[in-house]
Amino acid sequence: MNSEFRERQPIGVxxxxxxxxxxxxxxxxxxxxxxxxxxxxxPEYTHILGIPEFTRRAxxxxxxxxxxxxxxxxxxxxxxxxxTGAVRxxxxxxRSCYCSSSSWTHVFISLSFLEDSLAGTFKAAGIEDVQYxxxxxxxxxxxxxxxxxxxxxxxxxxxxxxxxxxxHRPTGAExxxxxxxxxxxxxxxxxxxxxxMSAQGLCSGSLEQDAWPVRHCVxxxxxxxxAQSFSHNFGLYGERVGHLLCVLKQNLLAVQSQxxxxxxxxxxxxxxxxxxxxxxxLSNPAHLESVKAIxxxxxxxxxxxxxxxxLLGGPWQWDHIIKPGGLYCCFGLNTQQVDFLVQKKHIYLxxxxxxxxxxxxSRNLDYVAESIHQALSSKR
Amino acid sequence: xxxIFGEVPLAAPVAVFKLTADFREDQNPSKVNLGVGAYRxxxxxxxxxxVVRKVEKMIADDHSLNHEYLPILGLPEFRSSASQIALGExxxxxxxxxxxxxxxxxxxxxxxxxxxxxxRWYNGTDNTKTPIYVSxxxxxxxxxxxxxxxxxxxxxxxxxxxxxxxxxxxGFLSDLESAPDHSIFVLHACAHNPTGTDPTQDQWKQISDxxxxxxxxxxxxxxxxxxxxxxxxxxxxxxxxxxxxxxxxxxAQSFSKNFGLYNExxxxxxxxxxxxxxxxxxxxxxxxIVRITWSNPPSQGARLVAITLNTPELFAEWKDNVKTMxxxxxxxxxxxxxxxxxxxxxxxxxxxxxxxxxxxxxxLNPKQVEYLVKEKHIYLMASGRxxxxxxxTKNIDYVAESIHEAVTTV
Numbered sequence: 210m211n212s213e214f215r216e217r218q219p220i221g222v223x224x225x226x227x228x229x230x231x232x233x234x235x236x237x238x239x240x241x242x243x244x245x246x247x248x249x250x251x252p253e254y255t256h257i258l259g260i261p262e263f264t265r266r267a268x269x270x271x272x273x274x275x276x277x278x279x280x281x282x283x284x285x286x287x288x289x290x291x292x293t294g295a296v297r298x299x300x301x302x303x304r305s306c307y308c309s310s311s312s313w314t315h316v317f318i319s320l321s322f323l324e325d326s327l328a329g330t331f332k333a334a335g336i337e338d339v340q341y342x343x344x345x346x347x348x349x350x351x352x353x354x355x356x357x358x359x360x361x362x363x364x365x366x367x368x369x370x371x372x373x374x375x376x377h378r379p380t381g382a383e384x385x386x387x388x389x390x391x392x393x394x395x396x397x398x399x400x401x402x403x404x405x406m407s408a409q410g411l412c413s414g415s416l417e418q419d420a421w422p423v424r425h426c427v428x429x430x431x432x433x434x435x436a437q438s439f440s441h442n443f444g445l446y447g448e449r450v451g452h453l454l455c456v457l458k459q460n461l462l463a464v465q466s467q468x469x470x471x472x473x474x475x476x477x478x479x480x481x482x483x484x485x486x487x488x489x490x491l492s493n494p495a496h497l498e499s500v501k502a503i504x505x506x507x508x509x510x511x512x513x514x515x516x517x518x519x520l521l522g523g524p525w526q527w528d529h530i531i532k533p534g535g536l537y538c539c540f541g542l543n544t545q546q547v548d549f550l551v552q553k554k555h556i557y558l559x560x561x562x563x564x565x566x567x568x569x570x571s572r573n574l575d576y577v578a579e580s581i582h583q584a585l586s587s588k589r
Numbered sequence: 590x591x592x593i594f595g596e597v598p599l600a601a602p603v604a605v606f607k608l609t610a611d612f613r614e615d616q617n618p619s620k621v622n623l624g625v626g627a628y629r630x631x632x633x634x635x636x637x638x639x640v641v642r643k644v645e646k647m648i649a650d651d652h653s654l655n656h657e658y659l660p661i662l663g664l665p666e667f668r669s670s671a672s673q674i675a676l677g678e679x680x681x682x683x684x685x686x687x688x689x690x691x692x693x694x695x696x697x698x699x700x701x702x703x704x705x706x707x708x709r710w711y712n713g714t715d716n717t718k719t720p721i722y723v724s725x726x727x728x729x730x731x732x733x734x735x736x737x738x739x740x741x742x743x744x745x746x747x748x749x750x751x752x753x754x755x756x757x758x759x760g761f762l763s764d765l766e767s768a769p770d771h772s773i774f775v776l777h778a779c780a781h782n783p784t785g786t787d788p789t790q791d792q793w794k795q796i797s798d799x800x801x802x803x804x805x806x807x808x809x810x811x812x813x814x815x816x817x818x819x820x821x822x823x824x825x826x827x828x829x830x831x832x833x834x835x836x837x838x839x840x841a842q843s844f845s846k847n848f849g850l851y852n853e854x855x856x857x858x859x860x861x862x863x864x865x866x867x868x869x870x871x872x873x874x875x876x877x878i879v880r881i882t883w884s885n886p887p888s889q890g891a892r893l894v895a896i897t898l899n900t901p902e903l904f905a906e907w908k909d910n911v912k913t914m915x916x917x918x919x920x921x922x923x924x925x926x927x928x929x930x931x932x933x934x935x936x937x938x939x940x941x942x943x944x945x946x947x948x949x950x951x952x953l954n955p956k957q958v959e960y961l962v963k964e965k966h967i968y969l970m971a972s973g974r975x976x977x978x979x980x981x982t983k984n985i986d987y988v989a990e991s992i993h994e995a996v997t998t999v
Binding site: 297307367401445 | 591592593594595597598599600601602603606625627634635636637641645646648649650655656657658659694695696697698701705730733734736737738739845849850851852853854877878880881882883884885886887888889890
């Protein structure tokens with residue numbers, strides 16, 4: 210056994226470069242240096258809702274510059290402390306503002322085997338009733354849309370549904386655009402969409418494509434919230450750059466004012482540095498090309514992993530590895546198999562055998578493929 | 590079709606931000622902003638501390654630094670050095686391994702995590718009825734933070750005596766006595782916001798005695814350490830005294846003012862427990878709370894503060910920068926008082942130099958405040974609170990004369 214692999218092989222969460230380190234987009238270092246020496250930048254508190262330049266760009270990134278919601282001034286954005294901060298703030302906003310006349314209480318989250326911080330975040334905001342809709346299907350190693358639609362159609366009225374626009378955590382399994390159209394129709398009738406978009410641009414390589422579900426719902430006239438993260442696609446993990454997008458039909462200023470009140474009770478105003486970096490990058494189209502490179506690398510790894518596993522033989526299918534793009538991939542392993550990988554092979558992955566493909570590189574690809582093969586063969 | 594948010598009412602704007610917004614729109618060349626609590630130089634400009642500029646550049650040029658998520662509880666070297674600043678490097682509690690901390694999003698974030706923890710685990714489990722006492726008056730956000738954390742009973746404790754323009758100690762002690770045992774008291778560690786009036790050491794001892802006897806919980810809010818007197822240790826006396834008296838307590842620290850890092854949101858919730866075992870269990874629960882609030886804190890500001898506090902030459906330079914700010918405030922206090930006395934402005938103005946920190950509770954009434962804002966374009970809070978940092982050698986005569994006018998004609 211190669212002693213190099215005795216070390217931890219973290220295949221959990223972050224986007225890693227081919228050397229196994231988290232990596233910034235190339236322009237980020239230069240921009241950070243510029244910020245550190247810019248005499249015109251003051252240390253003053255940011256606005257409660259964040260740097261206007263950042264929220265404007267983040268909104269445009271999600272919805273597209275020509276979005277009807279933007280043109281009609283029916284959208285506002287809030288800079289948050291990472292995606293978690295966006296979800297927490299969105300949950301607080303819903304709890305305090307949503308359908309004050311109704312007795313709405315439910316939130317629906319995709320049934321997932323990830324640690325329950327998503328449910329915990331809603332509960333902490335005061336939304337106790339968290340239910341689940343079916344999503345991942347072990348048989349097909351993908352999404353079972355029929356199950357999902359059934360659960361949504363039978364959800365209580367005015368329920369809030371948490372949807373991954375792209376890059377589902379932790380499975381990476383995606384809906385097609387046709388599937389999304391069907392989901393949107395159900396949402397239109399009686400449900401409120403709370404999108405999570407944690408890696409726009411990383412999944413398909415196209416910023417527009419990854420945001421399509423959100424844009425489609427907006428084009429149908431739906432109101433929605435969307436929590437965006439800039440951790441993975443910018444490599445700005447420690448900087449905590451997040452954004453909560455609010456698309457409404459009316460009463461924008463009132464909702465915005467309530468959001469301000471809530472922000473005051475959480476963090477008063479958000480941290481400046483990371484958001485300033487993102488705003489600078491977003492204002493320069495050339496910088497966004499580097500996001501594509503990350504997505505391409507992920508796709509390459511997926512193809513190579515599939516090839517290795519195929520060559521190792523066995524009765525299993527591997528097409529589901531390359532079907533979605535982005536960071537995550539799921540093998541549907543059971544607890545013993547995951548334990549085997551962690552304890553015996555020192556490969557640390559998420560429950561059910563979900564993993565972050567960017568942690569795989571030329572040095573560990575063979576080892577990972579062989580280990581997964583072993584896990585599947587010996588412990589069924 | 591109606592919006593699902595159709596019935597949401599418009600919330601009132603935060604007073605201090607509205608004040609600054611009005612100030613910005615004002616075209617009058619003599620305008621002065623004595624509202625929001627941020628330091629200004631004698632040129633009326635924000636000040637990036639020289640040591641901060643230096644360390645910022647060091648960080649930007651350091652290619653070895655990673656950009657990973659920080660641990661949930663924050664940067665370890667930041668947490669420990671920040672707690673040391675509050676409790677003193679020779680703190681017996683630190684030596685006993687019963688002090689821990691959570692890096693938070695500014696002072697607000699530290700109050701938030703502390704409040705969320707207390708609501709879940711203090712005085713029973715999920716006891717939302719435990720009374721929270723905040724000073725009358727206090728920073729206007731205290732109420733909202735505790736209320737949003739789920740506490741149902743937030744009450745004022747007597748603090749400011751408008752008549753004698755000082756601390757209402759009798760009222761304070763009486764409210765402590767009549768509080769239900771185990772109530773939580775939010776105490777300003779130094780440079781009380783908005784009154785600038787702190788208890789003396791002797792008065793703190795009296796407060797501590799009652800709190801100990803009635804098992805009242807001390808939750809310190811420390812946003813101005815170093816800024817108040819210019820001396821870090823002096824400004825931390827109250828917190829350290831309580832620790833020496835055996836209290837288990839929280840201290841929400843902000844590095845916004847004393848590092849001038851307002852927009853990087855650098856805060857620390859220091860936790861002092863009876864022993865290490867208790868401390869570990871508390872921190873483990875706080876970790877769970879952080880996870881569903883912001884997951885993990887931002888790295889930039891904490892890294893900057895940690896490097897500064899842990900590098901002797903930079904630490905010395907920082908203390909010097911802090912003293913520069915504190916000294917300028919003290920100078921403005923002295924000069925404002927002198928000018929008012931020279932003008933013969935009615936009333937006593939000793940409180941201007943007796944009060945400490947960024948703010949002064951001038952004692953001006955709402956009509957006088959309105960006069961200053963509308964007629965003289967001098968922006969201050971309706972309570973009569975002024976930010977001394979807004980005064981400069983260039984505008985202090987105008988401000989003194991305007992106060993004189995307000996007091997004598999309104």
